[in-house]
Amino acid sequence: MLNHLKQYFVLWFVFIVTIIWLVNTFILDDHVERHELPDDSVIVIVGQENKHRFKVPVDYLYDLMIMKESSAKQFGVSNTKFKKAYRGGDYFFVYATYPDMKPVDRSNDKPGYGNKLTISIGVDNGPSPLDGKKYGRSYLSYQKDPGGGIVPEGFGSNDVVKFEDSAGDVDRYFYQEGVFFMRCDKKEAAEDYFPSCQMYSSYKNLELYVAFSKQYRAEFLRIESLVQELFASFENN
Numbered sequence: 001m002l003n004h005l006k007q008y009f010v011l012w013f014v015f016i017v018t019i020i021w022l023v024n025t026f027i028l029d030d031h032v033e034r035h036e037l038p039d040d041s042v043i044v045i046v047g048q049e050n051k052h053r054f055k056v057p058v059d060y061l062y063d064l065m066i067m068k069e070s071s072a073k074q075f076g077v078s079n080t081k082f083k084k085a086y087r088g089g090d091y092f093f094v095y096a097t098y099p100d101m102k103p104v105d106r107s108n109d110k111p112g113y114g115n116k117l118t119i120s121i122g123v124d125n126g127p128s129p130l131d132g133k134k135y136g137r138s139y140l141s142y143q144k145d146p147g148g149g150i151v152p153e154g155f156g157s158n159d160v161v162k163f164e165d166s167a168g169d170v171d172r173y174f175y176q177e178g179v180f181f182m183r184c185d186k187k188e189a190a191e192d193y194f195p196s197c198q199m200y201s202s203y204k205n206l207e208l209y210v211a212f213s214k215q216y217r218a219e220f221l222r223i224e225s226l227v228q229e230l231f232a233s234f235e236n237n
Helices: 002-027 062-075 136-144 214-236
Strands: 041-046 052-057 085-087 091-097 116-122 160-163 170-175 180-185 196-203 206-213
Touching: 041 091, 052 214, 062 091, 091 214, 116 214, 170 214, 180 214, 196 214, 206 214
Parallel strands: 041 085
Antiparallel strands: 041 052, 091 116, 116 206, 160 170, 170 180, 180 196, 196 206
């Protein structure tokens, strides 16, 4: 009797698993070939309740494309299918070249940042450099003494303030009393070292992060403006 019940349970278990697989594979699955994507784009959904939706051309999803190409090289199988909609959790990355803001040409991509922008946009779930917590000392010192920094030359705005720290390994920049924050490596480029800058701002009510080569640090206001335009185009597609 016990063995009969066990067999009965196993059969039901296998049946249920099979039904779930069939539903996920043939009914709920939205993987399609690239040519079947609308406008060669996917919908990326960020945050709770599908609140933030962006229509992103797949070539901007550099890490996704590299993963597919790597899989093809390692296993000899090209996973060419894409989801029509990616629910990426609280954030996602796109990659673009500066200043044309086109997708990165993977065939000519070289080590280091070059003219590549690494961009993350997502829900603000934690301390940000802009609220004085993540980089508390530097921002709080700026709040207490906005005149404690210097106005760097070549940045095109007197609203950019630079804080120098002789003991630290980064320079910190604030724009308009903390609307944007940027930190840049002090160390200069070497054969195996590629100094970068990390900029923090916002797009609507989302947190925006952009990393790029240190050579473009004086152009960060233009970069921020171009990134804003890029995400606006993703929303208006």
